[in-house]
Amino acid sequence: MSGRFTVTYRIATADSADARTRAEAIAREQTLEAPPEATTPAIEAALLGRVDALHRDGEAHVAQISYDPNSAGPDFAQFLNVMFGNSSLQRGLKVVGLDAGPIASLHAGPRFGIDGIRRLCGRPRGGMIAPVLKPMGLAPADLALIAGRCAAAGADIVKEDHGLADQPSAPYRARLPRIVEAVAEANARAGARTLYFATLAGTHEHLEDNIAFARQAGVDGLILMPGLTGFGLVARLAAEGALPVMTHPAFLGGWTAAPGSGIAHDVLFGTLMRLAGADISVFPNWGGRFGFTQGECLAIARACRDAAGAGRPMLPSPGGGMSVERAGEMASAYGEDVVYLLGGSLLAMRERIGDGIYRMREAIDAATGS
Amino acid sequence: MSGRFTVTYRIATADSADARTRAEAIAREQTLEAPPEATTPAIEAALLGRVDALHRDGEAHVAQISYDPNSAGPDFAQFLNVMFGNSSLQRGLKVVGLDAGPIASLHAGPRFGIDGIRRLCGRPRGGMIAPVLKPMGLAPADLALIAGRCAAAGADIVKEDHGLADQPSAPYRARLPRIVEAVAEANARAGARTLYFATLAGTHEHLEDNIAFARQAGVDGLILMPGLTGFGLVARLAAEGALPVMTHPAFLGGWTAAPGSGIAHDVLFGTLMRLAGADISVFPNWGGRFGFTQGECLAIARACRDAAGAGRPMLPSPGGGMSVERAGEMASAYGEDVVYLLGGSLLAMRERIGDGIYRMREAIDAATGS
Structure with a gap:
């Protein structure tokens, strides 16, 4: 499958270094959920979430993180799991945007x-x-x-x-x-x-x-x-x-x-x-x-x-x-x-x-x- | 079925009249979800949630609201629906306690x-x-x-x-x-x-x-x-x-x-x-x-x-x-x-x-x- 899906998160920190650390942590949490020492270079390259953009927005930061559709597979529940499964349990983190990209073609969408x-x-x-x-x-x-x-x-x-x-x-x-x-x-x-x-x-x-x-x-x-x-x-x-x-x-x-x-x-x-x-x-x-x-x-x-x-x-x-x-x-x-x-x-x-x-x-x- | 199940809600208001109004509204929202003019006295008596206790707790109030198990029926999802289905969408409201009462006997609970x-x-x-x-x-x-x-x-x-x-x-x-x-x-x-x-x-x-x-x-x-x-x-x-x-x-x-x-x-x-x-x-x-x-x-x-x-x-x-x-x-x-x-x-x-x-x-x- 080509293309990636992108989730936009609002991170409640005004500090840009902190925001960068948190964004990278989300990208890992939502996919491999393990440190590099427990993965392989091939898996890191293929499935690790990617922080594509990060910018300050008032007292917070907004991060765009993209994911390989193979991290989700064909299941809508697992797609949501990648989007916000574990990281929903963090404080001061909110999903504010979603570009489903290739995920849309995996699902029928509204039939009527x-x-x-x-x-x-x-x-x-x-x-x-x-x-x-x-x-x-x-x-x-x-x-x-x-x-x-x-x-x-x-x-x-x-x-x-x-x-x-x-x-x-x-x-x-x-x-x-x-x-x-x-x-x-x-x-x-x-x-x-x-x-x-x-x-x-x-x-x-x-x-x-x-x-x-x-x-x-x-x-x-x-x-x-x-x-x-x-x-x-x-x-x-x-x-x-x-x-x-x-x-x-x-x-x-x-x-x-x-x-x-x-x-x-x-x-x-x-x-x-x-x-x-x-x-x-x-x-x-x-x-x-x-x-x-x-x-x-x-x-x-x-x-x-x-x-x-x-x-x-x-x-x-x-x-x-x-x-x-x-x-x-x-x-x-x-x-x-x-x-x-x-x-x-x-x-x-x-x-x-x-x-x-x-x-x-x-x-x-x-x-x-x- | 005898007995009722009781949900404890924390309502974010220090005003006791406001808390009473909100508690009564929750009891209705979670059950009949209609004004008395749209129900019957028998239904009000049987299925309307009941505010059993209300007391102030710091800057908020805590309400105990009990429900008839027949408002839920045998389905666990509908039990959650009565507990917090619609009212979860309200601001400043939190479930802080649950006494399942007769609901527990409807479900097997942990088998191991x-x-x-x-x-x-x-x-x-x-x-x-x-x-x-x-x-x-x-x-x-x-x-x-x-x-x-x-x-x-x-x-x-x-x-x-x-x-x-x-x-x-x-x-x-x-x-x-x-x-x-x-x-x-x-x-x-x-x-x-x-x-x-x-x-x-x-x-x-x-x-x-x-x-x-x-x-x-x-x-x-x-x-x-x-x-x-x-x-x-x-x-x-x-x-x-x-x-x-x-x-x-x-x-x-x-x-x-x-x-x-x-x-x-x-x-x-x-x-x-x-x-x-x-x-x-x-x-x-x-x-x-x-x-x-x-x-x-x-x-x-x-x-x-x-x-x-x-x-x-x-x-x-x-x-x-x-x-x-x-x-x-x-x-x-x-x-x-x-x-x-x-x-x-x-x-x-x-x-x-x-x-x-x-x-x-x-x-x-x-x-x-x-």
């Missing part, structure tokens, strides 16, 4: 992307609206009723909450077929094409069976949480290409909780999700219950959609305490190639949930001129 | 634990020594040669580096049988019982086959990285009980990188690894290349071994830039129920690697009085 999802739900233009089915505790029939109402009102994607797993109140295998049926009925009545995305759940030994079950039951897409089940599963479903993938940020917060460490918001929820093969990447919008800033959110959206990025452009999906009232503001900032999530505030409208979706549609269309 | 691993490697007393096979780039025969030398010198566990994946230099299926053979030969010659732990690798679609392959090839244990492949896989291998599990901290650093957010070191590398079913938990020792303090490391060891903890007591395994020279200091602090990792500094001794292991044994035995 913006165009594919638009085709599936029959919405060639305008923002897409995705109500969230919840809360946990509702029975499958209750969730199916809400799903049907959302589909009847023209939602583009009815998605399950990430917290709907395999609880006794609505077991995975009882729930999915009921909701598929309800959405299909509403679609048939309205001549619409609302999609239904289910949250992949179940213990690890049932994962394979539960993926097959979802496909057979007729869901239109799966929601995965890479923080809980790994990015490799995203890459694998994308490679199969049978079902669109929506990723959810649950249990990924450690990476973005502190400004000087972890992984930059746009790299994590944009570049990496897209490289792994997500068609839609959910993340918390600014001004909701989470601490993401507007700048961080718009950077995520750019990384998802940038024509120059690796893999098909895919859909950012801001959520987390959003409401119809904020739809116009959000649509003005994000534009139309977006899946707008609507959760608790919409569900609180109960049997008038359809009105909420109509109003959301009007507000988004007005803001984007669709 | 301290006693089981000691039985397998025939070391009833004293610290255990685990040299690390690396670097990436070596061929299977080279790695097997090192493994044989380590076994001949009485290493307790020969473990692969977490960075040995499925690279072309030493593909998983070519590597494992060679090392199994080399360790078996050395064991036969020395009348010893050195164990060989392999790093589970390969793309997600080959994961099942690669687990079966490792078992058939005759490895004695598997190394898993929950940060890359999820805690659910640990729980599943523990449930099967066929092979001991060693967990490695790669790509978990986001959780411990900042003092005010993430997950406390002892909860992550002790309580959670043990609950998931790891028999051995690797983490970076203080004073090495990582920023863990002695206090954090000893707290991890306590959480691994505490007789009052959930699941069989298991083995802490400090590593990361350790050396024979530091063995005495480490053994004095940690005691003997420990797997001491030795990587680069040992490998740099090359054909004298056996001497390094003998000296390590002497230093540990002297410090622990074994």
Whole structure:
């Protein structure tokens, strides 16, 4: 394989000699993880990470370190391991950029992307609206009723909450077929094409069976949480290409909780999700219950959609305490190639949930001129 | 199921009214994730998280929030999702304690634990020594040669580096049988019982086959990285009980990188690894290349071994830039129920690697009085 992939790290030191030492140590830590006396010249030449650039940036330094793709091999997990496996445990170190280079060609990337999802739900233009089915505790029939109402009102994607797993109140295998049926009925009545995305759940030994079950039951897409089940599963479903993938940020917060460490918001929820093969990447919008800033959110959206990025452009999906009232503001900032999530505030409208979706549609269309 | 599980959160606010509001919001976020208007009284009563205690601690507050096990169901990933899925994305919030309560009985926990691993490697007393096979780039025969030398010198566990994946230099299926053979030969010659732990690798679609392959090839244990492949896989291998599990901290650093957010070191590398079913938990020792303090490391060891903890007591395994020279200091602090990792500094001794292991044994035995 030719070419290398490059990770940009921010190192929290203003001292350039210290920064150089730390950068060289990262290049070794992430690959050979052994001193030269324990390796060979051939291995050093072939696989040791390389500090290609280092410059001061305010009170810190920014280092570009490139890696041979053979240090990662074909596995997405091992690619992340080289990127930030051990060195993530260091203090004052943050991944702020990623040029996947030859790694992109090893993975399928988003199989549907913006165009594919638009085709599936029959919405060639305008923002897409995705109500969230919840809360946990509702029975499958209750969730199916809400799903049907959302589909009847023209939602583009009815998605399950990430917290709907395999609880006794609505077991995975009882729930999915009921909701598929309800959405299909509403679609048939309205001549619409609302999609239904289910949250992949179940213990690890049932994962394979539960993926097959979802496909057979007729869901239109799966929601995965890479923080809980790994990015490799995203890459694998994308490679199969049978079902669109929506990723959810649950249990990924450690990476973005502190400004000087972890992984930059746009790299994590944009570049990496897209490289792994997500068609839609959910993340918390600014001004909701989470601490993401507007700048961080718009950077995520750019990384998802940038024509120059690796893999098909895919859909950012801001959520987390959003409401119809904020739809116009959000649509003005994000534009139309977006899946707008609507959760608790919409569900609180109960049997008038359809009105909420109509109003959301009007507000988004007005803001984007669709 | 009776009883509840309790998560202790540190909330970065000195204002008690603000802390109360945030604690109540976490209890809702992690369960129903919807306002009361979108739920039912029965669901609120059954599944909403409950703030059982809240008190000020310096400039912050500490909240104990308990959850009904039915909010998680049988899946380890969903249990983590309730513990810290969405709220991990908030600023200034940290998990500092976990009482698994009824969740512990849903999972097998460590199947071998301290006693089981000691039985397998025939070391009833004293610290255990685990040299690390690396670097990436070596061929299977080279790695097997090192493994044989380590076994001949009485290493307790020969473990692969977490960075040995499925690279072309030493593909998983070519590597494992060679090392199994080399360790078996050395064991036969020395009348010893050195164990060989392999790093589970390969793309997600080959994961099942690669687990079966490792078992058939005759490895004695598997190394898993929950940060890359999820805690659910640990729980599943523990449930099967066929092979001991060693967990490695790669790509978990986001959780411990900042003092005010993430997950406390002892909860992550002790309580959670043990609950998931790891028999051995690797983490970076203080004073090495990582920023863990002695206090954090000893707290991890306590959480691994505490007789009052959930699941069989298991083995802490400090590593990361350790050396024979530091063995005495480490053994004095940690005691003997420990797997001491030795990587680069040992490998740099090359054909004298056996001497390094003998000296390590002497230093540990002297410090622990074994």
